[in-house]
Amino acid sequence: MSMEKSFDAKAAEARISAEWEKTNAFTAGANASRSETFTVMIPPPNVTGSLHIGHAFNNTLQDILVRWHRMRGFDTLWQPGQDHAGIATQMVVERQMMERQEPNRREIGRDAFVDKIWAWKQESGGTIINQLKRLGASLDWSRNAFTMSGAPSAPTGEEGNFHDAVIRVFVELYNKGIIYRGKRLVNWDPHFETAISDLEVENREVPGHMWHFKYPLAVNPETGERETYEYVERDEDGNITLRETRDYISIATTRPETMLGDGAVAVHPDDPRYAPIVGKLCEIPVGPKEHRRLIPIITDEYPDPDFGSGAVKITGAHDFNDYGVATRNGIPLYALMDTKGAMRVDGLSYEDSAAIATRAANGEDVGDVSAVNLVPEELRGLDRFDARKRVIAAITEEGLAVTDAEGAPFVENKKIMQPFGDRSNVVIEPMLTDQWFVDTKKIVQPAIDAVREGRTTILPEQHQKVYFHWLENIEPWTISRQLWWGHQIPVWYDGEGNQYCAATEAEAQAQAPGRNLTRDPDVLDTWFSSGLWPIGTLGWPEDTEALRKYFPTDVLVTGFDIIFFWVARMMMMQLAIVEKEPFHTVYVHGLVRDEKGAKMSKSKGNVIDPLTLIDDFGADALRMTLASMAAMGRDPKLGPRHVEGFRNFVTKIWNASRFAEMNGVRGGGGRPAPRHTVNRWIIGETARIRMATDEALASYRFNDAANGLYAFVWGKVCDWYVEFAKPLFDGEYADETRATMGWVLDQCYLMLHPVMPFVTEELWSLTGERGKMLVHGDWPEYGAELIDADADREINWVISLIEDIRSARAQMGVPAGARLDLIVTEADAAASRALTANAPLIERLARVNAPQDGVAGKGMIAVSAQGASFALPIGDVIDAAAETARLEKSLAKSGKDADGLRKRLNNPKFVENADAEVIEETRDKLIALDDDISRLHAALAQLEAMR
Known part of the structure; x- marks a missing residue:
């Protein structure tokens, strides 16, 4: 089947997503060829939630890690699920009842109201699941968890035992004196009471x-x-x-x-x-x-x-x-x-x-x-x-x-x-109330020691300070909420106010025979139940196969704003209950800001909807944009133009694949052993990017992985190699070039897949006979042994010369269509061999005539390459005086801009008060301007020498 002229992201994404789901491609253990496991727990979004740009960023990074490990044969589980979101869900249902002019919750009573919430959950609570699927998130949806599963009020179909885990932990910690009831000051919401x-x-x-x-x-x-x-x-x-x-x-x-x-x-x-x-x-x-x-x-x-x-x-x-x-x-x-x-x-x-x-x-x-x-x-x-x-x-x-x-x-x-x-929009009142608390000082030390001693690593390291500061100054944790939706406190009272804590009312009654008991009306804070997420989703307190296989988990990817609300509490809870750290690495990403660096908010009108970006540019473009911006310790600055730029990248690789198809290239073959220098060179470059990508992903440098792949695929493959290969499709190297290009494109699809799963899966299916879908493709393992030093040296010399000629032409204002003579003024033996072997490529791509020996003279500018010097006669094709004036004007502007940035950086107040990111960006701009100034000076010197 021949490829379409362009990639229809909307149609392909829906079709491919359905095929992944139909074939259970994301099921835990799928494609496993090794014994090692890799487990990631999704930070559970609220059941009321819809995909926002923070979710898109967070889940893209998780998915990259998961797909990478799955392709490497790990027994991989990415655990999905949602939080029952006490206040948010109760608010949604109450508002719905009010809009329908139904009796309010107090009029219908607790049980009927909770039934309404369950009905809403079954009807509307899966919105974010479908939106995550649109993003391409490869979670094991067959294991979707919910923090209220197994609750006595849960209807048929809400299977799971998360409720049992929550209640058992409460009872256990109560019996140990770690959970208690007391009067303390808390944040009180007067609207929700x-x-x-x-x-x-x-x-x-x-x-x-x-x-x-x-x-x-x-x-x-x-x-x-x-x-x-x-x-x-x-x-x-x-x-x-x-x-x-x-x-x-x-x-x-x-x-x-x-x-x-x-x-x-x-x-x-x-x-x-x-x-x-x-x-x-x-x-x-x-x-x-x-x-x-x-x-x-x-x-x-x-x-x-x-x-x-x-x-x-x-x-x-x-x-x-x-x-x-x-x-x-x-x-x-x-x-x-x-x-x-x-x-x-x-x-x-x-x-x-x-x-x-x-x-x-x-x-x-x-x-x-x-x-x-x-x-x-x-x-x-x-x-x-x-x-x-x-x-x-x-x-x-x-x-x-x-x-x-x-x-x-x-x-x-x-x-x-x-x-x-944040939900009620009313002023919060600090209030002294009777609440249930966890005496966190009794369980905090193991969580501190786990990070201090390196059993769990928090990246970037700067976030360890937040973690330690909060835990070392920890206060009792308020875990009760005066709501109806949630895990009801498992404590009953007799008429004299005595407490009986038990997993069930029958067990509580057994502790107080003959007494009338009343259950505490409060429910548990959702952070208490989500604090048990790693073990609760794997079936604890039952001794399940999943728990034995996938716990402790591996990596938690999360935002900095919940380090103490969720990360630290999971550490405390798992260590207190099962005496194991829940994960070995916590990767903390930044906050996605608008393209000017401002925090997104509805009031500012600068919120970016990821679903709109997916509609406009495709999920792959959005994912690649987010990954390219995921520099450790930095906040990404996102705007539609960035995503549009990566949509162009999707188009670039599609066009390169279509060009290959039109020239008889097919994928699915083994790695060739070519003779031509160009083919040997591109195989070595492929090995380089494979090693660099693995190193970057292993270090959680998502931006380095994405940007490295972008530079390789667009620059080395789609631009240089495609151009170099064109003349090779005829003649003695035709077959090996087709085989090499097919193999190289296959490697591009494989390595890009964790970041751009849809277009790569589509190209994988269209460009060769495959034994399995790309989602289960075998991640490449080759390395430096594929790098051919001679081919590497020769072709990179050719690329450097072509780039320098192109740069000189552009700098001097040479018309694009003008073909210049290429005068060889000096060349050693290696340069001469490279020039002779690749002259047709240089002539075509640099728009020069066949190289000829000569000397530099009037009206010429100099271009150099390793071991060689060249002259380009441009006196007859440009207006030297006009070009000099243009360059001097550019030099004056760049110099003025550079002086302004230099003064700013030399101002102690700016350095003391500005954000580190702003200072770094200012320095980067100054470096770029100084480089530009150097180039402009060199170009002016060349023009002067021409006279």
């Missing part, structure tokens, strides 16, 4: 305000007057700039409503301004005057003396930094809000609550303060932001706002970082 992880919090810079208020010092009971102190400010030289008597301490806050829950005011222990009042009491300037609360002034390392007034209000139940100060100093934690972010209406009256808080301020142990509600009666039930307005107005009216020089309340308008729920 649940705790969320840091990864689900999006910190945004928004317009905000900083209010400055006075906290009056307590009244001295003996004098009936307020305490005072001498407040002194000094400059850097110790000179007094302000001295005054004050009866207050001032603080600044962006959240005045939280003042109601203050437990103290903190200052730095080395701040001399407040030394006279440390240990004294001050009033919170809000609330009923007859019950105005007093709080202590304490010292702590947290306040920054150089920021604001240097004094910080401590609201331990509503701020993470304050929580640390409060717990260190024994300050009570007073919760102010309910689960919806409104001011509390429950608990004690304000009068009783204020009395308890006053006793605490005087140093009494008041015990559990959860019933203490310090919200004044008139503010109870208000939304937190409405309460804020009331608090500000009351303080200002009372005259306790710090004022500016004109007597107006001092309010700073400034940008502030505010946390938002």
Whole structure:
């Protein structure tokens, strides 16, 4: 069957993908010819997800590794699956119910709502699977896993035992005292009414305000007057700039409503301004005057003396930094809000609550303060932001706002970082709630040791710092969520609040005979279940064949943003449960940015849809683009023009293959042993790129592998070899040239396949008789033994000469159609032999006449090659004066641009403040400009010498 004029990516991709799936080409162990296994676990996308450019990048890199190992005969498993995505999935289904005007989840109840989620999952939850198939991801889809498989609520068809693994781990860690229930500060989403992880919090810079208020010092009971102190400010030289008597301490806050829950005011222990009042009491300037609360002034390392007034209000139940100060100093934690972010209406009256808080301020142990509600009666039930307005107005009216020089309340308008729920889009509230925690300090050390001692390697090494920093400063991990979709906490309570942890209700009831038990309504954080991904997908806790064969896994390819959320937790969990590292290598890739280097976001309108790129340019072009940009430690900068460029590469190899077909070339034969220098040379070049590709992939230098193959296929094969071979199709070397070209193109298909699977599979099927599909092609193993030093030297000499002649012609503005004389002014024996043997090629490709001996003269420019010198007479075909003017203009511009870059690099502020990537790009641009300047100087010198 003859090849079409062009490659129809859309039609071919669908057909080839279907054939791969029909023949079970990706099944674990397919094409295995050796005992070694190679296992990769996909970072499970959310079941609600659709393919974004980060997914495309991540999965392209995984697929390259997997296809490479599969072709090398490894028993390969790329494990697919999806995460049940608690909040995201619950949100999708609730929104769907609202759009359909159905009763909400609370009206229909938990069981019915969960059934609806399962129905949605079965109908719409496979979107990203089909999109990954469009990308060409060769996962073993027969083993597709789901983090809620095996749950009691799962319908028929949702097979698997992931739920068993999750519950068993919880019970085991609970029994070891590693999982416990306690009260701590967490990120709280008032819309979903649940705790969320840091990864689900999006910190945004928004317009905000900083209010400055006075906290009056307590009244001295003996004098009936307020305490005072001498407040002194000094400059850097110790000179007094302000001295005054004050009866207050001032603080600044962006959240005045939280003042109601203050437990103290903190200052730095080395701040001399407040030394006279440390240990004294001050009033919170809000609330009923007859019950105005007093709080202590304490010292702590947290306040920054150089920021604001240097004094910080401590609201331990509503701020993470304050929580640390409060717990260190024994300050009570007073919760102010309910689960919806409104001011509390429950608990004690304000009068009783204020009395308890006053006793605490005087140093009494008041015990559990959860019933203490310090919200004044008139503010109870208000939304937190409405309460804020009331608090500000009351303080200002009372005259306790710090004022500016004109007597107006001092309010700073400034940008502030505010946390938002990434799903709910509401402001997150740090909340003190009862949650389930993993005491991570008890299981963290093996995960640290595994990387420190080299059993697991994190690449690039810079990301090890993130890993170690988080693990060495780890806090208890909040694993409970106040949702209905997820693994329900396997703990039951009796009427007295006693806990019974068990895998099933029957087992829990056996622990509490005769007692009525109620199950904890919370579910587990999805990071807890996905933390068990490596063993849970392989059938643990059962002793399965897959678990024995494919665990521990080999390489995890992931983004830097989940190193601690997922990577570190998988390390901790697997080591705690099965005492093995889950993978030997973690490859951390960068963040795909737009072509200007900006982070992609919907608000900026610069998000790139990979499916659109696949529609426009084909999956191979997108994959090759992403691989070529995957430099270790760098963020790829992607735009449609980059993908379009690699679409041209697809066209290039298609056209070269079609040219070969039209000249009687067929693939599928063995490696030839040619006599002609050109054929011996290209076989050696093929061996070189095979070795370079293997070395690059083994080192996770995806960009080097992709760019090396690009340069070889486009430059060495499609350009030079195709041109060199054209005259050889007639004559004594015709058969060997056809055999060589067929073999070389086969090697191109084989080596390109991991990166560009579709077009290579298509070409493989069209260009020869094959025993199997390319996906199971045998990866080449030849090496340096195929390099012919003499052929290599001769042909590379010819290429160098042709390139130098072409460059000189272009530099001097010689018309493309002009054929020049080639004057040989000097040539040693090796150069003469190469010139004589390849003169027809040089004449045709450099557009010169037959070489002739002579001397350089007026109107000629010089060109050199190893062991030879040449002259090109161009005086009669160019306007030397015009060319000189053109080159001088280019030289002036390049010189100006280079000076600007040099000044930038010599500016210490630029070097100190700019990103390393920006500095490197600037240096690269300067090097390129300096090279251009050197060439321009050389060309001008040539023109001058012609006169």
